[in-house]
Each structure stands twice: as structure tokens, then as C-alpha cells.
Amino acid sequence: MPEFISSRTFAAGEEIFRIGERGRHAYFIESGSVEVSIPQNGDTVVIAELGKGEIFGEMSMIDDAPRSATVTAKVDTEVIEIQRSRFIQPLKSTDPMMDLLLRIILARFRDAQRQLSGIKLAPGEVDSSMEEVRALAIQRIHNEQDLRRGLDAGEFEMHYQPIVALIGGHIAGFEALMRWKKEGGYISPIEFIPLAETTGLIIELGRLALETGLKDQARFNADFAKVFPDLAPPFMSVNVSGLQLSELSEIELLVGIIKKSGAVPATVKLEITESLMMEDPDHAADALKILKALGVLIAIDDFGTGYSSLSYLHQFPIDTLKIDRAFVTNMDKSENTARIVRSIAQLALALEMDIVAEGIEEKEQMDALRELGCQYGQGYYMAKPLPAADILDLIGTRPSW
Numbered sequence: 001m002p003e004f005i006s007s008r009t010f011a012a013g014e015e016i017f018r019i020g021e022r023g024r025h026a027y028f029i030e031s032g033s034v035e036v037s038i039p040q041n042g043d044t045v046v047i048a049e050l051g052k053g054e055i056f057g058e059m060s061m062i063d064d065a066p067r068s069a070t071v072t073a074k075v076d077t078e079v080i081e082i083q084r085s086r087f088i089q090p091l092k093s094t095d096p097m098m099d100l101l102l103r104i105i106l107a108r109f110r111d112a113q114r115q116l117s118g119i120k121l122a123p124g125e126v127d128s129s130m131e132e133v134r135a136l137a138i139q140r141i142h143n144e145q146d147l148r149r150g151l152d153a154g155e156f157e158m159h160y161q162p163i164v165a166l167i168g169g170h171i172a173g174f175e176a177l178m179r180w181k182k183e184g185g186y187i188s189p190i191e192f193i194p195l196a197e198t199t200g201l202i203i204e205l206g207r208l209a210l211e212t213g214l215k216d217q218a219r220f221n222a223d224f225a226k227v228f229p230d231l232a233p234p235f236m237s238v239n240v241s242g243l244q245l246s247e248l249s250e251i252e253l254l255v256g257i258i259k260k261s262g263a264v265p266a267t268v269k270l271e272i273t274e275s276l277m278m279e280d281p282d283h284a285a286d287a288l289k290i291l292k293a294l295g296v297l298i299a300i301d302d303f304g305t306g307y308s309s310l311s312y313l314h315q316f317p318i319d320t321l322k323i324d325r326a327f328v329t330n331m332d333k334s335e336n337t338a339r340i341v342r343s344i345a346q347l348a349l350a351l352e353m354d355i356v357a358e359g360i361e362e363k364e365q366m367d368a369l370r371e372l373g374c375q376y377g378q379g380y381y382m383a384k385p386l387p388a389a390d391i392l393d394l395i396g397t398r399p400s401w
């Protein structure tokens, strides 16, 4: 049995927890019964009696507030104790709106309970729990509404970061990265992509990213062909969220956008994360099959940070592994990291995949990665993500690294 669940017996009359205490466990009654009581006008009033199969003590699990009642065993009572962490981790990882909803309901309930039992807050003692919850809820609702408004107002745009061939030093492709232009500045996708994912707005944002990315690719490649007539046209790499591949209709939509754009499919790369593959491998395989049939390339993003193994991944039609920035950053500090990068490069070669190393910030890192057998690199050392107009300027300078 996992350690966050254990069983325990309370003797008749024994107190299981007392009002005002911190709640560390919720309880499931295996046998016996308990009495729930609260103070009311100077007396102790029993408000509930619970028996086999019932759960109590769960409220403090959700908001970590002090116990709002006292619970005593009526007879010898066997319970299963469930630790707070067992509740909290899954709750936090679900839709944050669900988490909030539970907290709001709970805060309301506590409010009512307090009024019922005539508990008055001491002067100056403010009950902040409800206020905090309310503020959080309002903030989240506003953020969500703002995202929607920003989308309708056309505030989202794409920036592009060159991906460089480490042998030759020329531009081989671009990654399209989304930016939210607001109040004269740019908001990072790290701030808004998670909310876009939980609200489903990522579907629309993802569509925008692909459409805009492919439109700009045509402009880049026209200029590129003039400056570098002997080089292959750069690919365009676009991030795709799991939600965009969860339904067949959404995949068809992506296919439609690519077909309509007139882009050469073999120069279109879709970046997906490892977790997407691992969570539902059968579905991922089907989704990738449809995209591969179109002729586009597939990259695994942030490779090495998740749980996948190369032996597993080779069953999927993957063209590129993007080695996470953490490996590149740590390479010069740790001999082991360098070895890992080398093994990934060798295995990728054997499996006929290529490698993009992310987050190159120094020339030494670029040189080392070239030595280790990585074909492509991307990072601030070469160029930061730039607006389309700046990319056109950059191409004009015939850049080489």
C-alpha cells in the first residue's frame, strides 16, 4: 500500500481530531462510527454521526484551513487515514478551475457553518480565506477573458528563431514561437500557453501559429533562395499542443491549413512533446500516421526531460529530436551530460533521426555539439526569436555561424 494511506483504530470515546487543529489526514471509516460536533452558544452540539463507508476530515485537505469541527469515535472505530498530499497533488494537476470551484464551495460552506455556530471573529481578525479564494477566481476569470479578447483583437503574433546547420553554419530552418503583444511589450508564451491549454483556446492559437508560420515561411524562403541559391529551402518548425491532436477533426484542420498554404510538406515540421506520445501511444501513433501521410516532418520537443526512451520512440515516425536546453547548459559542467548528448546523437543517427540542440548561448557550446554529432543548433548565440521583418533583414546579411 502507498505510504500516504494507512489504517488505524481509535478506541471508543477517543478524539480523532479537534476543532481548530491543522488537518493532515482525511478518514475513511472501515468499521465503527464517529460523532462530529461543534461548539454552539457555549454548548457542544453533535451535528452528524458517520459510519462504515463514510469519509470525514476531507475539507481541511482542500483549503488547508483549521478543522471546523471535532470528531470523536463512538465505538472502537477502524479508519483508513489518507494523507493530504494524496488529495492535493491530483487536485492541483486537474483543471485549475475545478480546484477553484471546490475551494469556493468550501469557503461558502465554512462561512455558513461559522454563522450557524455563532462564531464571531475577534475585532481586527479578518477571515481572509473566502476573500483570497474570491480574488483568485476573479483573477483567473479575467485572465481567461483577456486571452479571448487578445485573440479577437489580433494581439498574438509569431516570432522566429533560426535553426542553424552546425556543419556549414547556415540557416537550415526556423522555429515559430508565439508572442502576445500587449501594452507595448511582449508576454512570453510560458505565461499564457498553460491557460490557453486548460481553456481550449490553444486550438485557435495553434491554428494561428501554423497559418502565420507557413505564410511567413514563403516570404523567408523567397528571399533565402536569392541570397543562398545553392542551399535547400529552410524548414518551418511549429509547436503543436496535445489538444490539437486529440480529435480527428482537429488533425484534419491542421492538414487543411498545410495543404491550403501551398508549403512543401517536407519543409514543414511539427514539434510535439514526449508526454503526448507517452500518455496515449496508440492515439499518438494514429495521429502521426495521418500527418506523415501528408509528408510533413515530426520533431519531439524538449527531448530528455520526459519519460520516453529511444527504443520506444523509434516505433513512431519521428524525424527530429530536439535536445532540451538543460543538457546544453550543463554540458560543460558535467562530463556525464556530454556523454548523454553523445549517446542521443549516436542513437538518433542509427534510427535515422536528426538532432536539434536547443539553447546554445556560447560559441564553445556550438563547437562542442558539432563535435558530438548534432546536425542542428538553435539558441541566443546564433539569434534570439525575431519578428518576421527582422528575419528578412537577417537573411539579407548572409549570416553564417
Ligand code: C2E
Pocket: 161, 176, 177, 178, 188, 189, 190, 193, 202, 205, 206, 209, 239, 240, 241, 301, 302, 325, 358, 359, 360, 361, 378, 379, 380, 381, 385
Ligand atoms: P520551446 O518549444 O522549447 O521553445 C524554445 C524556447 O527556448 C523559446 O522560448 C525560446 O525563446 C527559448 N530559447 C531559445 N534559445 C534560447 C537560449 O539560447 N537561451 C534561453 N534561455 N532560451 C532560449 P519561448 O519563445 O518563451 O517559448 C516558450 C515555450 O512556449 C516553448 O518552448 C513552447 O513550449 C511554448 N510555445 C511557444 N510558442 C508556441 C505555440 O505557437 N504553440 C504552442 N503550443 N506552444 C508554444
Ligand code: CA
Pocket: 175, 239, 271, 301
Ligand atoms: Ca519547440
Ligand code: CA
Pocket: 301, 302, 322, 324, 358
Ligand atoms: Ca524545446
